Amino acid sequence: MEQSMIELTQKIDALTAQVAYLADQAQIAERQRQERAELMRDLMPIANDAFRLSVEQLEEIQEYVDLGDLLRLGKRLLRNGRNIDKMLDQLESMMDLAATMGPLANEGFAKAVDVMALMERKGYFAFAQGGLKIADNIVTSFSEDDVKHLGDNVVLILNVVKDMTQPEIMTFIRNTLMVAQGEIEKPVDTSLLALLGQMRDPAVRRGLALTMSVLRVIGSQANGK
Incomplete structure (x- = not known):
């Protein structure tokens, strides 16, 4: 008798546990149903707005779009799926290369800016600007015939310049100028x-x-x- 009572009690406990489990599952299912219902209530206005905007946009372009064109475009996309995939792979490779080269390019740009700033401080740009002004003066001061004559005699001119720039000639001219400058400041007896x-x-x-x-x-x- 006692053994039967124990077995009955165990069955009742097992049945109670199963009922509790089913009740929990029912509550979970009810909560999920409510969440889905709330989600649908939230999404419906968005879906309606998206549908309305799509209809409005399609109405604007309907005279330019034909269903046959869309079908041909879809077929072409499907036929070129592999090519599109390869193109995307190449695009990803280019993006990776850009990401790799970006720091190097930034470093090179910073170095170039430093070099240009150094050249500015040393006066390279001012010298170049002055050289351009000199070139402009030369161009505006010589006629076409003058340039032609210069071209005919450029070898002779270069030879003269070469002879004038010999070290002994330059030293002679420099010493003469220095002496003359010193003598000019002195009184001269012309008797x-x-x-x-x-x-x-x-x-x-x-x-x-x-x-x-x-x-x-x-x-x-x-x-x-």
């Missing part, structure tokens, strides 16, 4: 006796001899012309 006195200086006599030689060459060139 005949003073000039005759300077003739006793061997350096003066040599200078006169060189001057006369140069004048003789210039005169011969003028006569040859």
Whole structure:
């Protein structure tokens, strides 16, 4: 008798547990149903607005869009699915490359800005601006015939410049200018006796001899012309 009571009690407990489980499942199902209902209530206005906007937009373009065109476009997209996939892969690769090169490009740009700032401080840009102004003056000062004559004689001009820029010639011109600048500031005695006195200086006599030689060459060139 006691064993039967124990078994009956166990069955009642098991049945109670099953009923409680079913009640919990029913509550969960009810909550999910309510949540779905609330979600539908929230989504319906959005869906209605989206449908209304879609209809309005389609009405605006309906004269430009044909159902056959849409079908052909859809078929073409389906036929080129692999190509589109490859294109997307390439796009992703380009984006990865851009992400990799971005820091390098930023570093290079920053370095370029620093170099340009250094050049600005050293005066490169001011010098270039002055050079452009000089070039502009040259271009506006010479006619077409002048440029043609310069082109015909450019070799001779370069040879003259090359000869004039020899170290000994440049040193001679520089020393002469420095001495002349110093002598100009001094008082000069232009009397005949003073000039005759300077003739006793061997350096003066040599200078006169060189001057006369140069004048003789210039005169011969003028006569040859």
